[in-house]
Amino acid sequence: MRSRPSTNLQTTLAAAVTLEGVGAHSGRPARIVLSPGDAGSGVVFSRGGRASAVDASIAALARNVSSTDLSVRIGAGEGSVATIEHLMAALNGLGVDNAVVDIDGPEVPAMDGSAAAFVAAIDEAGVVPLPAPRRAILLRAPVRVCDGAAWAELAPAPAGGFHMDVEISFPGAPIGRMRRRLSLTPARFRAELARARTFGFLGDAERLWRSGLALGASLDNTVVIAEERILNPEGLRFADEFVRHKMLDVLGDLALAGAPIIGAFRSYRGGHRLNLALLETLLATPGAYEIVGAAEQSARPTARVGAGR
Incomplete structure (x- = not known):
């Protein structure tokens, strides 16, 4: 390497x-x-x-x-x-x-x-x-999108870099309500997010199959939940693997900005649709961000950004 x-x-x-x-x-x-x-x-x-x-x-x-x-x-x-x-x-x-x-x-x-x-x-x-x-997207003003009780926002980060604060909420065990914060670096990405797996509910399987989805999902590539327990024999990789995977998805979704983002991301009950709506709102609001070059970035430590089940 x-x-x-x-x-x-x-x-x-x-x-x-x-x-x-x-x-x-x-x-x-x-x-x-x-x-x-x-x-x-x-x-x-x-x-x-x-x-x-x-x-x-x-x-x-x-x-x-x-x-x-x-x-x-x-x-x-x-x-x-x-x-x-x-x-x-x-x-x-x-x-x-x-x-x-x-x-x-x-x-x-x-x-x-x-x-x-x-x-x-x-x-x-x-x-x-x-x-x-390298050029980056520097947040100058906050932007926010909502979908009922769910919401997501991006805002300036005075210390530079990219920061995540993600909260999820599912009824009952083993997920319930989880929240995790992370100031992103490559080392922390490797250690804390990269191995977090996607998850799904066995009760949703038939509906997804009828829609032509989840046809390749299995215990080998999904954390499967049924009757408030995890079916995978090996269990979880992290006690809060569910919210870590949501953070992984945030990172992937916001990567579609086409450049690193310098700012702070926060969401509650978010997902791909909300993440992309937030990104589209940001890019359609010129006063909310500035494109900066290498000289500015060197004074503001950055990590590449880019964030379903």
């Missing part, structure tokens, strides 16, 4: 790396190849793989999101790619600004339901600097 490059410069992968697995919702196998990207290109998904008849390249940006129904999908039709959030969180958490993701299926593989396999792949490839300055 190579050391993390300077936060003042854009980064990319040092080499290509391949992962294979099954999509949690489609149930279809998929192979992805993560490759170096050019400075300023961001993260770009190439649907079908470079040798495929499907010819579609989709930038991982909020404007290209077509669905937030239990996962995040970008693009449309045969050229779309679903469930990108855990991979985006890994790229974001490790500070990878530019990458090409070749994928030969409709959905990023679930792996174990967390970002751990993607982190391992990025570490195998290595992260290197590019001869171009």
Whole structure:
């Protein structure tokens, strides 16, 4: 594994790396190849793989999101790619600004339901600097969105960096109400968020299957809850794994800003739809943020940002 490059410069992968697995919702196998990207290109998904008849390249940006129904999908039709959030969180958490993701299926593989396999792949490839300055989104004023009792907000962070405060609430055990705060760094991302798995309720399975969702979900890639107990034989990786996974999703969702965010995120009962609505509101409110360059960032420690079940 190579050391993390300077936060003042854009980064990319040092080499290509391949992962294979099954999509949690489609149930279809998929192979992805993560490759170096050019400075300023961001993260770009190439649907079908470079040798495929499907010819579609989709930038991982909020404007290209077509669905937030239990996962995040970008693009449309045969050229779309679903469930990108855990991979985006890994790229974001490790500070990878530019990458090409070749994928030969409709959905990023679930792996174990967390970002751990993607982190391992990025570490195998290595992260290197590019001869171009990194730019970031600096919060200047708060923005907030609500959906009934649920809400999410972004606000300036006087100390710089990216800070998360996420609270979830589900009736009954084993989740109930959980809240966690985190000032993000790559080390804390690795230790506290990367291994947190997605979760679901066995009672929802039939409804999801009828909707063509969760066809690849299993105890291998999902923490499954039934009758207020966890069905996975190994139990939880963290006592509060549920809220940690929601934080992982926040990181992946806000990565679709296309640049690191310097600010503080807070939410209550949030999810992909609310996270993306917040990001869209921010980007549509010019006075709420400023694009800053490497010189300003060096005075404000940053971590890449980018945040369902």
